[in-house]
Amino acid sequence: xxxxxxxxxxxxxxxxxxxxxxxxxxxxxxxxxxxxxxxxxxxxxxxxxxxxxxxxxxxxxxxxxxxxxxxxxxxxxxxxxxxxxxxxxxxxxxxxxxxxxxxxxxxxxxxxxxxxxxxxxxxxxxxxxxxxxxxxxxxxxxxxxxxxxxxxxxxxxxxxxxxxxxxxxxxxxxxxxxxxxxxxxxxxxxxxxxxxxxxxxxxxxxxxxxxxxxxxxxxxxxxxxxx
Amino acid sequence: xxxxxxxxxxxxxxxxxxxxxxxxxxxxxxxxxxxxxxxxxxxxxxxxxxxxxxxxxxxxxxxxxxxxxxxxxxxxxxxxxxxx
Numbered sequence: 001x002x003x004x005x006x007x008x009x010x011x012x013x014x015x016x017x018x019x020x021x022x023x024x025x026x027x028x029x030x031x032x033x034x035x036x037x038x039x040x041x042x043x044x045x046x047x048x049x050x051x052x053x054x055x056x057x058x059x060x061x062x063x064x065x066x067x068x069x070x071x072x073x074x075x076x077x078x079x080x081x082x083x084x085x086x087x088x089x090x091x092x093x094x095x096x097x098x099x100x101x102x103x104x105x106x107x108x109x110x111x112x113x114x115x116x117x118x119x120x121x122x123x124x125x126x127x128x129x130x131x132x133x134x135x136x137x138x139x140x141x142x143x144x145x146x147x148x149x150x151x152x153x154x155x156x157x158x159x160x161x162x163x164x165x166x167x168x169x170x171x172x173x174x175x176x177x178x179x180x181x182x183x184x185x186x187x188x189x190x191x192x193x194x195x196x197x198x199x200x201x202x203x204x205x206x207x208x209x210x211x212x213x214x215x216x217x218x219x220x221x222x223x224x225x226x227x
Numbered sequence: 228x229x230x231x232x233x234x235x236x237x238x239x240x241x242x243x244x245x246x247x248x249x250x251x252x253x254x255x256x257x258x259x260x261x262x263x264x265x266x267x268x269x270x271x272x273x274x275x276x277x278x279x280x281x282x283x284x285x286x287x288x289x290x291x292x293x294x295x296x297x298x299x300x301x302x303x304x305x306x307x308x309x310x311x
Contacts, residue, residue, distance in 0.1 A: 058295055065292065094295065101297040104244050148241060148298060173244070 001219050002028040004042040006072070006088075008063045009034070013049035013086065013194065020196035021046070025212045034066040044081045044215055045072055047088025049141070049194060059102060059144050060090030069095055081125055081215045082188045086142055089180075089190035098183055098190045099157070100149035106173025110143035114204060115193060116168035117179050121161045124182050125218040126189045129210035135168060136207035138193035145192035147174040147181075160184055165191055229274045229281045232304045235294045236267035273308075281305060 005017045014031060021029040029046075032039065039045060052063035063069070069091070076082050076097055084092040092098045105111060114137050119130040130136065149157070154175060157163055165180035172192075180191030195208030237243050243265050250264040270293060274281050285303050294301040 057292070061292060061295070093297075099297075101295050103241065103298065106242075106244050108244055108248055146244070150240070150297075173242075 001043045001216050002030070002041065003044045003046055004030055004032040004039055005046045005048055006036075006068055007031050007033055007048070008050070008052035008066060008091075010052045010054055011048050011050035011087070013196065016194070017046050017048040017085070017196045020199045020208070020212060024199040024209055025216065027212075027216060032068065034063065034068050036068045037071060039068070039071040039075050042075070042080070043219055044083070045075050047072070047082070047084035047091055048196070049086030049088060052087055052091065055087075055144075058090075058094070060087060060092075060094040063087075063091045064094035073097065076183070076185075076188050079185065079187050081219070083126065083211075083215070084188075084190040085194055085196065086140075086145075086192055089192055090144070092188060092190040097188050098181060099153045100147055100175075100181070102144045103146040103148050103173075104144050105142070105146050105171070107171075108143075110141075111145075111171055112139070112141040114139045114198075115171070115179075117165045117193060118168055119164070120166055121164050121182075123161070124164055124186050124189070124214075126182065126211055126214050127164050128217060129214040136210075137205040138195055138198045138208050139204070140172075140193045142172070142192055145172045145174065147178040147192075149175060156184075157181060162186075164189060165193070228308045229276070229278075230306045230308045231272040231274055231281070231285050232306070233270040233272060233285070233289060233293055233301060234267060234303070235270070235289075235299050235301045237265060238298055238300055241298050278305075278307075 007014045119134045122130045122132045166177040170177040195211040198205040198208035246264040246266045253261045289301040
């Protein structure tokens, strides 16, 4: 399986994402600059964390208008797995690929530490290697991760089982403790915590690796059928 | 040339943690009458074109980039600037 790590000016978790896929997951991966106009050779798209365009205006606001984002939209429509972490999640929200928006953390602090997450839905292509209700440890590093959406959107997220991860301790004030959601189709996941920083016990946790393994497992299964 | 003032504010339904912190600070300063503070953004645009086009452009850029309709509202004022 071949992944693209999209790099925007100001991305700073692209190397961690690359390392997680290449060295820990053992799959192919390439860096792709934000002005790329073709992602057709990739099977999965990864939007890393960081501070694209210095978080000017709003987090992810300028990056979501990058040339590569229209290709990311095409990949999403084609059903390819798309993972946005932290700033990558914010970019997905700005682009409308996922519903809602991010506000400043409720206590206005940038929080950088391991957090406990609950797996709310293990029937997505990103979470099938976890058990439902499993508690996992994944680090966060953000100042604007306070997830917000209107009531109708929240109801839709709940009814369609689109909430994949929640915080055990809702430190940032997110609605319903939301840490990660998928789109209606289930192939676009956005999450504030960093699974790519939790792929080896040496890093304090290897709980994030199962997320990447879930993606590969689903991809292999669907491609064996087609082979 | 037109000078456009754009005001982007958080929607009423959205909590403003920054505004709340500033309001608390004002209370600490002794301004107990200040009941609420909401923080927004102010932008100035200089745009070339005729009146109709300018209004259309301003609306478009507000919706596409300058504000996020999920959490923010915008309003604007258009002023014709005198050519030197």
